Amino acid sequence: MKHTFTKAAAVAALVAGAMFAVPVAASAYTPEPSGETSTSTVAPGGTFTFFVQDDAFVPSEPVSISLTGEYASGASLAFVKFAVETKALGTTTANAGGGTDNVRITLPANASGTYTILATSPSNPVGAAATVTVGTATNPGGTDDLATTGADSDALLTLWIGGGALLLVGGGIAVATAVRRNKHQADAA
Template identity: 50%
Template structure:
């Protein structure tokens, strides 16, 4: 019995110190990350993370999204056909990356810059605007996702479920009072 108590206390002690350490990622301030350009199929956007990294530090950029392997990541006009790229931050600790999206780009792409020595992480999300006239753009510059109809269905389903629960509660209360 005493061994179980000691083992439990040891696990609790490890969890007390290990779990908070794992959650201590350093993130670049959101206002230091800028995306310029219009994200469109075949278009180019520039992601800049200002003054977050150690000057001269290597920064690993990764691109995640549908058809991301067809994208081009560029550093000062020198294109690299890959989904990840490492470059050095400038003297102010800033790093910028030009991303040319694939011709068949769709959905949201995530560009992440990670300082290889500081561990600082900066993330930007880029949502591709449909521009092919296929009806996926309703004129406001945003892709149509059908969220309005789906939201209405979920609200109606929730109202129906709430009504059923209220009827069941009312019936149970009547039976209990008789």
């Protein structure tokens, strides 16, 4: 009887360990192809180039380029701005390597905030993206001095692994305590 309980406890500990290992493996992140810009900060009305690394698209296929960002002439309510729009800039052709060559993009004269450039194609509808931030003479970095919010995936992974390890240790202690209690009761009888 006491060997059956020990075996059951060992199986339960293995199952609990597997329950934490599977979500960690399933959440492995595979980065998508990324786009790049010639500069990270652009003045309103400024021009920059955008390109995508090779193997993002099928060679010679059409690649659509779009721009998402805020126009200063749009409406705003308090600090919430509603002028974010997406504009299809046009289509280019993927190069022989499956990327895009330099695409020149000019921002509007009333540009402000951050702009996202997205390149998509029939073979890669998710596409590749990059961002540029509009800077001014008084704010050359283009940042708003606001705190960054959101979750850091590396920190979350550490929490999941640490929490799983603590749960396994706690389960092991509970199993060991139960085994010792059963052995003590068996010896007393």
